[in-house]
Amino acid sequence: MEVTLSSIIEDATKIPLVPLASVAEYRQKTEEMTSLVDAELASRPDIMELLGYNALQVMYENHKHHALFMATVLGVGGYELLARTVPWVYRSYHSHGFSYDYFPIELEAWQKAISRCLDKELGREISAVYSWMIDAHDKMIKLAEMPGDDLPVSEQWFEIKEDFRNRLLEGDFQGCLAIANHYVIDQQTLQALYLQIIQPAMYEIGMLWEEAKISVAQEHLASAVVARIMATIGSTVSVSEKTKGKAIVTSAVNEFHEIGAWMISDVLYHDGWQVRYLGANTPGTDLLTMVDDFYPDLLAISVTMPFSITAVKNVIASIKENVLHKDLKVMVGGRVFNDNPELLEFVGAHGFAANTDEALRLTRNWQRP
Numbered sequence: 001m002e003v004t005l006s007s008i009i010e011d012a013t014k015i016p017l018v019p020l021a022s023v024a025e026y027r028q029k030t031e032e033m034t035s036l037v038d039a040e041l042a043s044r045p046d047i048m049e050l051l052g053y054n055a056l057q058v059m060y061e062n063h064k065h066h067a068l069f070m071a072t073v074l075g076v077g078g079y080e081l082l083a084r085t086v087p088w089v090y091r092s093y094h095s096h097g098f099s100y101d102y103f104p105i106e107l108e109a110w111q112k113a114i115s116r117c118l119d120k121e122l123g124r125e126i127s128a129v130y131s132w133m134i135d136a137h138d139k140m141i142k143l144a145e146m147p148g149d150d151l152p153v154s155e156q157w158f159e160i161k162e163d164f165r166n167r168l169l170e171g172d173f174q175g176c177l178a179i180a181n182h183y184v185i186d187q188q189t190l191q192a193l194y195l196q197i198i199q200p201a202m203y204e205i206g207m208l209w210e211e212a213k214i215s216v217a218q219e220h221l222a223s224a225v226v227a228r229i230m231a232t233i234g235s236t237v238s239v240s241e242k243t244k245g246k247a248i249v250t251s252a253v254n255e256f257h258e259i260g261a262w263m264i265s266d267v268l269y270h271d272g273w274q275v276r277y278l279g280a281n282t283p284g285t286d287l288l289t290m291v292d293d294f295y296p297d298l299l300a301i302s303v304t305m306p307f308s309i310t311a312v313k314n315v316i317a318s319i320k321e322n323v324l325h326k327d328l329k330v331m332v333g334g335r336v337f338n339d340n341p342e343l344l345e346f347v348g349a350h351g352f353a354a355n356t357d358e359a360l361r362l363t364r365n366w367q368r369p
């Protein structure tokens with residue numbers, strides 16, 4: 001039978017949901033379980049072959065991310081996120097040298113750790129989720145070997161985007177800036193630079209990293225050039241009067257991807273919002289304190305990685321409980337929502353936008369009368 005992402009997602013919906021008490025116990029015991037899994041795998045005589053001679057540290061990092069990710073998946077109450085992410089994990093680690101055989105071995109080690117650290121009753125349901133992943137191993141390999149999707153770019157911008165991406169990879173700040181300066185004259189063309197050039201170029205750079213065709217250093221170089229371009233070009237566009245209200249824009253806690261949030265902040269600012277942009281990794285409690293002090297009309301939170309979802313849900317719940325913020329609108333966005341729209345209901349925001357264009361459309365309904 002042909003394996004497709006939708007068939008795996010469909011299959012994953014049959015896994016029974018895990019009770020909240022089990023999730024809480026899993027969360028509480030993550031460190032203990034991670035140490036057991038680390039130790040068991042590190043002691044295997046064939047570990048270096050399984051890791052493709054990567055340093056053990058790479059595996060330890062993976063186990064840390066795995067525990068955070070699974071705690072999120074189990075808490076969300078649905079397995080689409082799991083079904084979409086596992087093929088990515090296979091593809092990305094395999095292109096960086098890991099053997100596919102590593103995954104079922106790792107997952108069995110997690111099952112053992114679960115049975116040792118968690119209450120028997122509570123652990124049983126979680127173990128079933130791991131059994132599903134182990135059983136789906138061959139299908140996951142097939143999905144991992146299918147090509148990832150590129151972001152569609154209109155024909156008009158295609159060549160320019162290619163040129164811009166190549167220059168990003170060379171760290172050619174002046175060349176990228178010349179392209180940006182050439183095209184950006186107003187708010188619309190700034191948006192086009194973001195949506196048609198920088199965003200797809202960065203997605204492609206992500207794919208190149210995932211396929212181990214470029215190094216982390218090259219990705220960092222490209223991100224740093226983008227940051228310098230954005231810092232420079234935004235100020236060349238004339239600014240509307242600040243009549244639309246106050247906004248805070250930030251990335252979630254533990255979220256180090258900030259370019260998308262920065263774009264949202266820029267387009268809101270140019271559209272007439274008074275914006276406080278906080279950048280990456282803002283802790284929930286500090287964000288809430290700023291919301292109390294600044295009293296914004298709009299809070300925009302960006303999330304790329306799945307593991308910050310629960311923290312965002314908690315921030316939004318606190319805001320909704322506070323009668324003083326009853327008129328505050330919370331808008332979320334970022335890659336994890338674009339890929340997994342079912343998470344929107346889980347976080348409970350007032351709105352979601354897939355990109356800068358949609359964010360402007362949504363917030364125009366929300367501006368102060």
Ligand code: B12
Pocket residue numbers: 085088092195198199202203204205206207209210219220223254255256257258259260261263264300301302303304305306331332333334335338352353354355356357359
């Ligand atoms: C650059 C980059 C980084 C940089 C970020 C630097 C920076 N200053 O931001 C650094 C090095 C920090 C990084 C780290 C990691 N990264 Co990274 N990264 C990327 C990369 C290549 C580009 C991100 C980007 O700038 N995109 C461009 C922006 C404009 O797009 P966007 O964020 O989607 O934003 C648009 C919309 O989503 C929306 N939007 C965004 N935010 C918001 C907010 C609101 C309110 C609204 C309405 C809309 C909205 O509007 C934006 C504009 O249209 C992506 C590839 C990709 N596909 O995105 C990988 C990627 C996201 N990273 C990935 C990974 C795995 C990681 C790491 C785990 C790697 C590691 N092993 O350490 C860490 C995680 C760190 C962490 N805790 O957050 C994976 C995630 C895969 C997955 N399935 O989850 C990706 C997809 C790469 C890949 N192809 O495998 N990364």
